[in-house]
Amino acid sequence: MRIALDAMGTDTAPAAEVAGAIGALRDSATQDVEIILVGDEDLVRAELARHDDVPEGIRVHHAPDRVTVEDSPASVLRRKPNSSMVVGLKLHKAGEADAFVSAGSTGAVMASSLFTLRPLSGVDRPPVGTLLPTAGELCLLLDAGANIGCKPGHLVQFAHLGSTYMRDVMGRKNPRVGLLNIGEEPGKGDELTIETYDLLTRETGLNFIGNIEGRDIIRGECDVIVCDGFVGNILLKFYESVAGYIVQLLKAEIGPVGDSNSGLERVFRVLDYAEYGGAPLLGLGGVSIICHGGSPPKAIHNALVVAARAGRSGLVQHSAEEFQT
């Protein structure tokens, strides 16, 4: 199991990537994984030299160039062929790595992954999934922003891709699928959700549990929530910011929280997105995990754990089978 990690993606690259990779190799879930740090070899080696006891299983693959936020996402593949992002993706495509992780510009990772790894047969618009903390277990929301103006058939594809992901990567036996909507009853919603509801009830191989309102998400009563990328993106970014705000508010009001107050630390952990690893791009002929540009080492570490699980479980094969008739 080898993972290609774009070492030049985060705002603090390659520091967060190197520390995250070292953390992952000390983690029992991923200590047998080989991590290929893709980036400027001098910079990456200099960063590695700042760590004591670098574990075995780290390899550096030189890529002299780097994708920036100024690069138009669609042009990265053509204009930055020697960037850490493109070189890493190509290692995965060529079978020299079993998964790819990047905290580079989200649009660029999406576009480059799409054109390099290609959509699976039967997948029209590969979605981005994102795990939301809930009062129950984590729940996968998709699409989180890759696809605006979806048709009902796209949301049905998301339901299959999300279910496969939650089975393979999160170990959910029979993932419950909810349709994000503004009412519980079947006839509620806009054109998209009314027709999607109808299609989902007639679809086989899905555990569709009906409409999910905004207020139901936090209860954690489903494993997969499907929606158009417009509302998904707004919801996701809102949740991240609210969680961050509340943590900040609490810390300002009650002062720093040390180990002595483990209860509060647990609350912060629920609110802390870094715990949950990156956002998978689903429905492609490979595993591509997108992290925030502001990812700390812990988030990179967790994304590597997710990438390893996705690679080992046969997610891509199982996703492809989901669309074979």
Next chain:
Amino acid sequence: MRIALDAMGTDTAPAAEVAGAIGALRDSATQDVEIILVGDEDLVRAELARHDDVPEGIRVHHAPDRVTVEDSPASVLRRKPNSSMVVGLKLHKAGEADAFVSAGSTGAVMASSLFTLRPLSGVDRPPVGTLLPTAGELCLLLDAGANIGCKPGHLVQFAHLGSTYMRDVMGRKNPRVGLLNIGEEPGKGDELTIETYDLLTRETGLNFIGNIEGRDIIRGECDVIVCDGFVGNILLKFYESVAGYIVQLLKAEIGPVGDSNSGLERVFRVLDYAEYGGAPLLGLGGVSIICHGGSPPKAIHNALVVAARAGRSGLVQHSAEEFQT
């Protein structure tokens, strides 16, 4: 200044309504207001008798019937003419009250208000506004669920109605209007938001500050956020439930919080929707404020304060002027 309060709206009616009205009459902001409790006279008087020192300024107006969640919203006006909701609205329409407040079924309050108070000239689809707590000041989100499948022109109307509300009721001098979207740049979004952006930049008499992403809401950098009712409703219900969940999580982790820990109480207050009064239905020929069915007395109290401010400020007149050319 007289407010007709539907006394039979909450799940605990008329207890929450009576206690809320008494609270409002002890509040310096509304102690000179007359509150007309509309509902079954025996029940309301029995509830009043449970309170000591009922302030002057409470009047009871008998309405024998009651709207329930089983009633189809569109049929309430015709089928339940003697309900507390319809009688209260008609008092307002007839000029015997200057505003109306109800915690009855949201759909029924919306439909009955629409057909009784009628939209102002130039307003195609009266929206529901809702105040969101932010790191800065409260921000009005509209539409919060009354209108699905809006056209760009509707969102421009919402911008005018929201700006007038924030000026008149919340005292904001030059309300900043944001368009809820999935990116900051003008070309971002779906068909609706791209065209709305264009219209808003060309509109006079609005302080349009551009696109607002999900992550920007909590910063409190605008006074009014406009969006279609689909995304508005999901966002609103999500926020309410997340805030409630976090409070519950915190209380479970750190135990009950007494007066001794006023910092945490302040955090809870930010998260507590009951603080912020009801949701105004805007663009009508009258003031109609909708409360949650689960409203505690404090929420009714605050909705009455909001109704009084709206009535006194000339909100309806100013809203009408906004559409005169």
